[in-house]
Amino acid sequence: MxxxxxxxxxxxxxxxxxxxxxxxxxxxxxxxxxxxxxxxxxxxxxxxxxxxxxxxxxxxxxxxxxxxxxxxxxxxxxxxxxxxxxxxxxxxxxxxxxxxxxxxxxxxxxxxxxxxxxxxxxxxxxxxxxxxxxxxxxxxxxxxxxxxxxxxxxxxxxxxxxxxxxxxxxxxxxxxxxxxxxxxxxxxxxxxxxxxxxxFLSRLISRPVSELKEAALRLAQGSYDVQVPVRGSDELALLATQFNLMVEKLKQFHEMNIDRIIAEKRKSEAIISSVDDGLLVLDENLRITNLNPEATKIFGGIPEGCLGKHILEVMPEKKLFHFIRTTLASGQAPR
The missing domain is CATH 1.20.120.1730 (Four Helix Bundle (Hemerythrin (Met), subunit A))
Structure with missing residues (x-):
């Protein structure tokens, strides 16, 4: 070889x-x-x-x-x-x-x-x-x-x-x-x-390295369909082959994680919807990420289009907002 x-x-x-x-x-x-x-x-x-x-x-x-x-x-x-x-x-x-x-x-x-x-x-x-x-x-x-x-x-x-x-x-x-x-x-x-x-030698070295660099950048951006051309049978060709195998495994792992995440999300939504008490889910920036039908009734018919909005945009209740901030800061329910 x-x-x-x-x-x-x-x-x-x-x-x-x-x-x-x-x-x-x-x-x-x-x-x-x-x-x-x-x-x-x-x-x-x-x-x-x-x-x-x-x-x-x-x-x-x-x-x-x-x-x-x-x-x-x-x-x-x-x-x-x-x-x-x-x-x-x-x-x-x-x-x-x-x-x-x-x-x-x-x-x-x-x-x-x-x-x-x-x-x-x-x-x-x-x-x-x-x-x-x-x-x-x-x-x-x-x-x-x-x-x-x-x-x-x-x-x-x-x-x-x-x-x-x-x-x-x-x-x-x-x-x-x-x-x-x-x-x-x-x-x-x-x-x-x-x-x-x-x-010729510089091109022989730089071309596969440049292709690997471009492929790595695309992979970092979330493109799992990228492939590096394999030329010859030297060490650079072996490196390109191993990179393509790694991308294929990452793609499979990524697809498996997405399916798992979707399943977990659906499971969480089902749990939230089945709870009899009102449930409102906020992220660390106090934006609404989920809520169940009981919460909609409790808070006066909050529209479903409020997902992703700040809680003050939907419910301008300062007292409620104060309780929520205190809970997020302390990690404990207010007394």
């Missing part, structure tokens, strides 16, 4: 389920955003950082080459070799982080160019010792264009990862907007459903 308590628990259980769904959806979307951000940092930022550091190392090596041409061979060679290892190290990191289409071709091309660059600088060092003018020409004709090509390739690698990171950032932004709208929609639907259920 669907009890009232079970209905309430079911309704609020559904609301709680919707809240859990909203929280789970929010957590899922946040995790997706977190993974997207992590992917941007892992896949693109490392390659951008590698390209920046290779550009820096290549520029330092070019400056070292110029030092060699200016005659500072030992200092130039030391600085050139000191930046060779960092360049190769960052090149290796870039090779290990290939995630974008076209990135492998750029890195392979960069590796070939840098290997050739190292060979040309090594040859330049030997040429500088034997023929400095020829070494300068060799630098301008071969090494400098090769250096610039290496820089352009590093910049190309950096820009490719920049564009990819920007696209990934835009996707993450769209996911964030979608997450916000999804949470708002699900949350709005949940709130709407909770409001609808609350209104």
């Amino acid at each position: 669907w009890t009232f308590r079970r209905k309430i628990l079911l309704g609020y259980g559904a609301g709680l389920f919707l809240i859990i769904v909203v929280l789970a959806g929010a957590m899922t979307l946040l995790l997706r955003l977190g993974r997207a951000s992590e992917s941007i940092l892992r896949e693109n930022y490392q390659s951008i950082l590698a390209a920046e550091n290779m550009i820096d190392a290549a520029e330092r090596q070019d400056s070292a080459t110029l030092l060699i041409l200016l005659g500072y061979e030992q200092q130039g060679v030391s600085e050139f070799r000191g930046n060779e290892a960092p360049f190769l190290q960052w090149l290796g990191r870039a090779k290990d982080n290939i995630t974008i289409p076209g990135e492998k071709e750029i890195i392979d091309n960069l590796e070939v160019k840098y290997t050739l660059y190292l060979k040309e600088v090594s040859d330049l060092l030997f040429l500088q010792r034997t023929d400095p003018p020829a070494a300068v020409n060799r630098y301008h004709e071969v090494i400098l264009p090769l250096f610039r090509s290496i820089l352009e390739t590093c910049i190309k690698l950096r820009e490719l990862n920049h564009e990819t990171m920007y696209a990934a950032s835009m996707r993450a932004g769209k996911q964030a907007v979608q997450a916000v709208f999804s949470i708002l929609i699900i949350g709005g639907v949940s709130v709407l459903l909770v409001i609808v259920f609350s209104l």
Whole structure:
């Protein structure tokens, strides 16, 4: 049986389920955003950082080459070799982080160019010792264009990862907007459903209670034909059923009492009429409620229409009125 308590628990259980769904959806979307951000940092930022550091190392090596041409061979060679290892190290990191289409071709091309660059600088060092003018020409004709090509390739690698990171950032932004709208929609639907259920629940409770209240008021006014509609099989329906049974019993009791009262009244009237002495019946307000034929004769033919009237309206006898008041006040007959 669907009890009232079970209905309430079911309704609020559904609301709680919707809240859990909203929280789970929010957590899922946040995790997706977190993974997207992590992917941007892992896949693109490392390659951008590698390209920046290779550009820096290549520029330092070019400056070292110029030092060699200016005659500072030992200092130039030391600085050139000191930046060779960092360049190769960052090149290796870039090779290990290939995630974008076209990135492998750029890195392979960069590796070939840098290997050739190292060979040309090594040859330049030997040429500088034997023929400095020829070494300068060799630098301008071969090494400098090769250096610039290496820089352009590093910049190309950096820009490719920049564009990819920007696209990934835009996707993450769209996911964030979608997450916000999804949470708002699900949350709005949940709130709407909770409001609808609350209104339904309030009506479910208030309607039977209002009907019971109206029926109780009508019952208090003496209407014993009132009935409360019975809907369903929960506690409120059981209460309505019991109320209807109570009304039916009160109706039977009321009808039984009326019949008894009428019978008692008829019995009293018969007794009053059969008494040989004059008998006048008054209530606490000294209004005539009954009298027998002998009383009518004694008091000079009082009309029967005097029932319900004050005794002074019918018999303006002050002395008699005084005796009656004294008797009512003391409860004893006057002497």
